[in-house]
Amino acid sequence: MVLFYENLFRMGAKIHYAFGLVFKILLIFAVEFEKRGFKPLFFCTMHLEEKITQLVNEFLKGTPIFLVSLKISQGYKKILVVIDGDTGLAIDDCTRVSRHLSEQLEEEERLQMAYHLDVTSPGADEPLILFRQYPKHIGRRLQVKMDDGDTLKGRLNEINESTLVLEEHNKKKEAIQHTVAFHEIKEARVILEF
Numbered sequence: 036m037v038l039f040y041e042n043l044f045r046m047g048a049k050i051h052y053a054f055g056l057v058f059k060i061l062l063i064f065a066v067e068f069e070k071r072g073f074k075p076l077f078f079c080t081m082h083l084e085e086k087i088t089q090l091v092n093e094f095l096k097g098t099p100i101f102l103v104s105l106k107i108s109q110g111y112k113k114i115l116v117v118i119d120g121d122t123g124l125a126i127d128d129c130t131r132v133s134r135h136l137s138e139q140l141e142e143e144e145r146l147q148m149a150y151h152l153d154v155t156s157p158g159a160d161e162p163l164i165l166f167r168q169y170p171k172h173i174g175r176r177l178q179v180k181m182d183d184g185d186t187l188k189g190r191l192n193e194i195n196e197s198t199l200v201l202e203e204h205n206k207k208k209e210a211i212q213h214t215v216a217f218h219e220i221k222e223a224r225v226i227l228e229f
Contacts, residue, residue: 083107090139091116091132100128103157103164116154117161119168124156163223169194176226177201182219188226189213 084105091102099121106115118124118132133154140152163169163177172191179187179201189201192212201213 090136094135101167113151117157118154119157122171129154159227166217169199172225176228178224178226179215179220180222182221187213
C-alpha cells in the first residue's frame with residue numbers, strides 16, 4: 036500500500052513539473068514575442084474580450100445604445116460586436132461604434148494582424164439576450180421557451196424587474212395572462228407579424 040502512494044506521489048510530482056515546464060516555455064516565448072513588437076495573443080483572448088467590452092461600454096455610456104454581445108473568432112480574424120438601442124438603432128450608430136473601436140484598437144496596438152470588425156444590430160430573428168432589450172417590444176408578440184421545456188406565445192404586455200407578462204387568447208377568444216420569471220426563460224424571440 037505504501038508503494039502505491041509513493042508511485043502516486045511521484046506521478047503527481049512529474050505532472051506538476053511538466054506543467055510548470057510548459058508554462059515556463061510559453062512565458063519565455065511570450066516575452067521574446069513581445070520584445071519583437073508583437074503582443075502574445077494566445078495569452079489574452081479573455082483579456083481582449085474584456086478590453087473591447089470596456090471600450091464599447093465606455094463609448095456608449097450615457098446613451099440609449101448598449102452592448103448586447105461580443106464574439107471573437109479563433110485567430111482573432113473576425114470580431115463581431117452586437118449593439119442595440121432602447122428605442123431602436125440607426126446605421127450611423129453602428130458606424131460610430133465601429134470607427135471608435137477601430138481607432139482604439141490601433142492606438143493601443145491590441146491586434147498585430149489583419150482582422151475584420153463588424154458592428155451590427157441584432158437580427159430580427161435573433162433571441163433577446165438582455166433585460167434591457169425587452170421594453171421596446173411591449174405590444175409585440177413573443178415566443179418564449181422556458182427552462183422546463185414549455186413554450187409560450189403571447190403579446191408582451193408589461194415588464195418589471197423580475198418578470199414579464201404575456202397575453203394570449205384561447206379558442207374562445209378569452210385573454211389568458213402568463214406571468215413569466217426572467218430567470219426561468221431559456222430563450223425569447225420576437226414573432227414577426229406582417
